[in-house]
Amino acid sequence: GAGVSQTPSNKVTEKGKxxxxxxxPISGHTAxxxxxxxxxxxxxxxxxxxxTGAADDSGLPNDRFFAVxxxxxxxxxxxxxxxxxxxxxxLCASSLTPxxxxxxxxxxxxxxxxxx
Amino acid sequence: xxxxxxxxxxxxLSEEAFLTINCTxxxxxxxxxxxxxxxPGEGLQLLLKATKADDKGSNKGFEATYRKETTSxxxxxxxxxxxxxxxxxxxxxxxxxxxxxxxxxxxxxP
Numbered sequence: 001g002a003g004v005s006q007t008p009s010n011k012v013t014e015k016g017k018x019x020x021x022x023x024x025p026i027s028g029h030t031a032x033x034x035x036x037x038x039x040x041x042x043x044x045x046x047x048x049x050x051x052t053g054a055a056d057d058s059g060l061p062n063d064r065f066f067a068v069x070x071x072x073x074x075x076x077x078x079x080x081x082x083x084x085x086x087x088x089x090x091l092c093a094s095s096l097t098p099x100x101x102x103x104x105x106x107x108x109x110x111x112x113x114x115x116x
Numbered sequence: 117x118x119x120x121x122x123x124x125x126x127x128x129l130s131e132e133a134f135l136t137i138n139c140t141x142x143x144x145x146x147x148x149x150x151x152x153x154x155x156p157g158e159g160l161q162l163l164l165k166a167t168k169a170d171d172k173g174s175n176k177g178f179e180a181t182y183r184k185e186t187t188s189x190x191x192x193x194x195x196x197x198x199x200x201x202x203x204x205x206x207x208x209x210x211x212x213x214x215x216x217x218x219x220x221x222x223x224x225x226p
Contacts, residue, residue: 042216
């Protein structure tokens with residue numbers, strides 16, 4: 001079956017602009033996660049959704065970052081007033097249920113964001 | 117929060133050599149542990165996992181044993197192939213998230 005998909009694959013924007021990154025999880029997966037990976041580092045957690053609600057948004061770096069999942073499937077990560085330091089690969093993952101981490105998280109290919 | 121420490125630096129070795137990548141973790145309780153791999157040009161994918169102490173995860177010839185007493189989850193493979201060249205991440209689950217190590221780039225030379 002289809003895996004996690006993310007669009008766009010690459011996004012170049014100018015400092016101060018607004019961007020939206022989309023994630024389409026595996027069908028039937030109730031848990032959805034966003035991570036951010038900077039060059040040479042491991043991914044870092046941003047936010048976790050269980051169904052439609054953001055169950056944990058403690059990883060969002062500041063209030064310029066926001067994410068939604070209005071129908072419990074597709075999610076959009078929104079970044080306002082982008083800064084050069086936001087440049088990174090944004091990864092989305094989904095799992096069947098959270099299940100205390102025993103369920104595998106399946107990752108999408110990521111969106112590479114470059115802020116000029 | 118939970119965290120992972122991986123050995124520093126890339127790993128370069130010859131085909132059929134033995135591979136070890138060290139990983140230690142800091143966590144409360146008994147978290148699930150994972151190794152994820154990122155092949156060139158591809159996304160992150162699960163390599164193996166262990167969900168309780170003394171469990172051994174294995175896949176594609178790779179193994180890692182969940183050692184609670186030493187808080188370690190070292191990755192090993194007895195005979196690597198060129199196709200094993202990739203970045204390997206040690207990962208611990210806790211507090212609704214995966215916490216990744218910095219990753220180790222493994223380069224296998226023919």
